[in-house]
Amino acid sequence: MMYLRLLILALLLVVTGGHGHAEEETKERPLFRDFVGLCGHTVNFKPDLYWPVCRVVRDYHPVKWDLGEDSSKLPEWPFAKNRVDWSKIYGSWHAKGFKISVCLMFDEMHEEWKDLDKDAYAYAKSFAEHFGPGGKWPYVETVELGNEPGLYDDAKYRKIFEAMSRGIREGNPLMKIATCNIEVGESKRYWKGTGVLAGFEDKYDVLRIHRYAIAEQWPVWRRSYPEDPQVPFLSAIQELLHWRDEHAPDKPVWVSEFGWDSSTKKPDPKGEWSKWVDSTDEEQARWLVRSFLIFARMGIDKAFVYFFNDEDEPKLHAASGLTRNYQPKPAYHAVAWMLEALKDYRFSKVIRESLEDGYIYEFAPEKDGEPVILAVWHATKENEGHEFEWEEAGKVLKAERMSGEDGEAVGLSPSIKGSTMKIEGWGAPVFVWIQR
Structure with a gap:
């Protein structure tokens, strides 16, 4: 059975150029303002700076901060036991307009629970009561039960999952519950296999x-472009979507981490990261935007860039920020351009989808009468032009190529003869506004 499923998946990837849809999906996609997210971290996140690039923030919330050395004693909310004031942190994000998902990271607690069942239940219940919708500080919409909890074996993860989900459901039924990082198959160091969720269908609302x-894995860690069918990027996500359809229909799937490192520095040739290879700033920008467009097409409910900021360190996951030392990178401007254009739009249909011939996706407006937006790009011709030609009924209002380092989009003029449109596309996506 597993061999047959993998064979079918492989055939789908060949047919569609990499992301597993042979036919049009009819289920309505989320609007981009509810779709585009960013991974942040507590006191370092700056709401005003990151508002242009996301509307949903995912916070890494250390449970150890809240419970300290004694898991049986709850914090004096809104303060963690280390005196971080969650009402001020999450309150400032909420006041700006962000939707907030809190990832409860409890790896550091794996040997420190005095009574795991009792304490995890009480902690989750209390957190939900105080910070969930309708609570005293009603800032948090979703709680994620673990990030990459590899220090917990499957049995222990199920135990804490059951205790916390029970506490959240009782403490605040309006709060959504998301899983940790989940993949189809067996559990590994950085994710849990879907088997840990057996029998828990009523205990969670979101798959992550x-x-x-x-x-290339260690020690190189080289990343490729998102559409590359040779890397298990889109295919692994698609496999989870297939699993969802079979085992947990109607539950949304979030890509709660994705991204590319880009640094201005080279690694120490004598250090442990000597062979590490990053992407360019321009590649990071293009590939993030194209990933968002593809995730929307696939039916992902929310997608979160990792990471919000970096300090320009040339090593794995240390150069993935949209900002570098809180200064916008090209990726920041690119994602801001995408979100500004598409915030009131959702994926509508595929016009073209091919590694050889390029991609054209249509995005439909929330309000009737507004123009549609076509996203046009080529996945394998990053730095050379590729002429797109297709039949189009409608008036072209404007066309722009993705913004670069200065944040300014490049205006384009498509060639139109009769009902045929021609436009030059590159690895950097082009948006075309069309009134129909």
């Missing part, structure tokens, strides 16, 4: 997966 387009 982390995925990076890694073409």
Whole structure:
């Protein structure tokens, strides 16, 4: 059975150029303002700076901060036991307009629970009561039960999952519950296999997966472009979507981490990261935007860039920020351009989808009468032009190529003869506004 499923998946990837849809999907996709997310971290996240690039923030929330050395004693909310004031942190994000998902990271607690069942239940219940919808500080919409909890074996993860989900459901039925990083198959160090969720269908609302387009593993860690069918990026996400359809229909799937490192520095040739290879700033920008477009097409409910900021360190996951030392990178401007254009739009249909001939996706407006937006790009011709030609009924209002380092989009003029449109596309996506 597993061999047959993998064979079918492989055939789908060949047919569609990499992401597993042979036919049009009819289920309505989320609007981009509810779709585009960013991974942040507590006191370092700056709401005003990151508002242009996301509307949903995912916070890494250390349970150890809240419970300290004694898991049986709850914090004096809104303060963690280390005196971080969650009402101020999450309150400032909420006031800006962000939707917030809190990832409860409890790896550091794996040997420190005095009574795991009792304490995890009480902690989750209390957190949900105080910070969930309708609570005293009603800032958190979703709680994620673990990030990459590899220090817990499957049995122990199920135990804490059951205790926390029970506490959240009782403490605040309005709060959504998301899984940790989940993949189809067996559990590994950085994710749990879907088997840990057996029998828990009523205990969670969202499935989460982390995925990076890694073409070469340790010690190189080189990443490829998102559409690359040779890397298990889109295919692993698609496999979880298939699993969802069979085992947990109607539950949304989030890509809660994805991204590319880009640094201005080279690694120490004598250090442990000497062979590490990053992407360019321009590649990071293009590939993030194209990933968002493809995730929307696949039916992902939310997608979160990892990471919000970096300090320009040339090593794995240390140069993935949209900002570098809080200064916008090209990726920041590119994602901001995408979100500004598509915030009131959702994926509508595929016009073209091919590694050889390029991609054209249509995005439909929330309000009737507004123009549609076509996203046009080529996956394998990153730095050379590729002429797109297709039949189009409608008036072209404008066309722009993705913004670059200065944040300014490049205006384009498509060639139109009768009902045939021609436009030059590159690895950097082009948006075309069309009134129909």
